[in-house]
Amino acid sequence: MTPVKKAVRIILVTFLIYGVLVASHEGEFWPFSIYPMFSQAGNPWKRAIVRDVSETDRDSLWQVMTQETLAGEPVALDRLNINTNDIANYLSKTEVWTEGKLNGLRKLFDRELSHRPLLLLQARGFLTEQDSVRVQFTPFIYLSGDTTIINKSLRTE
Numbered sequence: 001m002t003p004v005k006k007a008v009r010i011i012l013v014t015f016l017i018y019g020v021l022v023a024s025h026e027g028e029f030w031p032f033s034i035y036p037m038f039s040q041a042g043n044p045w046k047r048a049i050v051r052d053v054s055e056t057d058r059d060s061l062w063q064v065m066t067q068e069t070l071a072g073e074p075v076a077l078d079r080l081n082i083n084t085n086d087i088a089n090y091l092s093k094t095e096v097w098t099e100g101k102l103n104g105l106r107k108l109f110d111r112e113l114s115h116r117p118l119l120l121l122q123a124r125g126f127l128t129e130q131d132s133v134r135v136q137f138t139p140f141i142y143l144s145g146d147t148t149i150i151n152k153s154l155r156t157e
Helices: 003-024 084-093 099-108
Strands: 045-052 118-127 133-143 148-150
Touching: 045 084, 084 099, 084 118, 099 133, 099 148
Parallel strands: none
Antiparallel strands: 045 118, 118 133, 133 148
């Protein structure tokens, strides 16, 4: 066998093996599949945000908002030593809000509530039919020094 034929045969076998491996992975290349920005692109997502609503009328807080109509000022959770993912999980995974769960949430923000009222919102992002991203902010819980008001659409016990 000539060196050229041997080289062509090696290249063809390499492409054949590569093709079989890629076909069996359904288009996902493993280093990218572990990162949600690649493996879950286009799926709806939920996050939590906290807003200082000391300058906002309480009655206007309970409708679904967009980024342009968000009430209050943002609260930097890093400065409060609170992980944003913890709040997001708390909001998204709690199906029935009990007094204990509300008190646990209040304890996270205990120091802040003596200075200002806070509104916890769930941000929900999704793709629209026009291939643009839309984000809706649903108010969940209003907290102040002596008040806790929960959205009427949430289940309570």
